[in-house]
């Protein structure tokens with residue numbers, strides 16, 4: 001297993017069946033990236049500081065998995081077979097092809113274009129290069145997350161997984177919902193009630209709303225691969241995607257924390273405390 005693709009923060013032996021993962025906050029640029037745009041531009045797709053925002057949760061005995069490689073290099077929140085054929089030398093993929101439709105906007109497993117439509121590469125990628133990225137980044141991340149979820153489910157009989165993201169405050173040219181659409185403070189995604197108990201989604205919504213935040217559900221983000229892959233609510237496996245509006249904690253143009261970072265981090269800590277409490281009650285109810 002290549003440990004360089006991700007890092008587990010917090011306890012290896014969780015005190016509560018809650019697993020957090022941040023697949024898009026990495027910015028360790030691999031030497032073989034070979035992009036023709038700058039690293040600053042490649043951080044376009046990054047959910048900046050999201051791992052740091054949730055770090056205090058580890059003090060509650062909650063493990064946090066964070067990807068270290070950038071999302072533009074390989075997006076763990078895609079199926080490994082979600083290959084953009086326009087990026088592949090020869091235009092054919094000799095392995096299982098599971099297109100999600102995201103290739104249309106250049107955001108399949110390996111991004112082809114930035115948000116503004118600029119090409120990331122000056123050439124096509126070889127099949128072996130793509131397989132190398134899958135083996136070094138995608139497979140280890142998925143093994144780590146599914147292993148962490150399985151461990152908690154085995155120990156507690158139930159597991160809750162929060163897939164942690166952030167979003168631009170306003171949709172870009174290729175953004176969901178159309179260019180210029182302003183986002184709510186938080187967007188929760190449970191793929192229309194299919195990846196967790198709807199009561200859990202409602203609990204998180206109500207907790208955030210009581211703090212004064214605007215919250216939208218499954219609009220415009222329903223959740224993608226990581227909440228789909230390891231959830232099975234009927235078997236006590238619950239996954240929820242949580243998108244935070246970047247304007248709450250950072251200057252999006254400069255990619256720096258703003259004065260909102262520390263207050264938001266405290267409020268997220270209170271949210272996680274409330275979720276831990278909720279899970280405890282659910283376990284006691286059986």
Ligand SMILES: [Zn+2]
Pocket residue numbers: 024047164165166
């Ligand atoms: Zn994300």
